Amino acid sequence: MASLRIVSAVLLVLLALAEASVHRTIVTLAEVDDEANTYQSERCHRQLSQMRMDSCRQYLQPYMILRRGGGRVHSGRMQQCCQELEEVNQECRCEALRQMMQRMEGRYEGEQQMEETVRRAQRLPNMCGMEPQYCKIPQRGY
Structure with a gap:
């Protein structure tokens, strides 16, 4: 019975770590996307200011x-x-x-x-x- 609790606890910790990893990946991708949009917006602004x-x-x-x-x-x-x-x-x-x-x-x-x-x-x-x-x-x- 004690070993079942230990296995359950280990699985919960692994699940929590996996969840945190997925969240971090999503946040990182969103930040990269924001930077790309900002760069494109600045590039467009420079081009359009001349037209x-x-x-x-x-x-x-x-x-x-x-x-x-x-x-x-x-x-x-x-x-x-x-x-x-x-x-x-x-x-x-x-x-x-x-x-x-x-x-x-x-x-x-x-x-x-x-x-x-x-x-x-x-x-x-x-x-x-x-x-x-x-x-x-x-x-x-x-």
């Missing part, structure tokens, strides 16, 4: 397209936008679009126009044939 994305901004502003009044202007603007977007590292494209939308905030003529502009911005990489194909962009509160 204005004017063609994309003009392509996405529907009232500007309507004022100019033509599909050819719209199509040409999209090609220029795709060229601008291609200059951005793949990892930074969605952030570039989010920042551009933030700069455009307050220039909408209404709620519906804002929603349509955000939907277009989210699909823009796909329309340009780039990765990622879709970017999650909030509609308010950038």
Whole structure:
């Protein structure tokens, strides 16, 4: 009976050690992931601070397209936008679009126009044939 208690105690200690080891591994991986995200964020910030994305901004502003009044202007603007977007590292494209939308905030003529502009911005990489194909962009509160 005493040997059963000893074996049980040893098993509990081993189980506790294994659990602690797994927890430490998860925490370490999370820290490495945070460092990678920070590095990527800094790299994106440096790259995006040098870009204005004017063609994309003009392509996405529907009232500007309507004022100019033509599909050819719209199509040409999209090609220029795709060229601008291609200059951005793949990892930074969605952030570039989010920042551009933030700069455009307050220039909408209404709620519906804002929603349509955000939907277009989210699909823009796909329309340009780039990765990622879709970017999650909030509609308010950038």
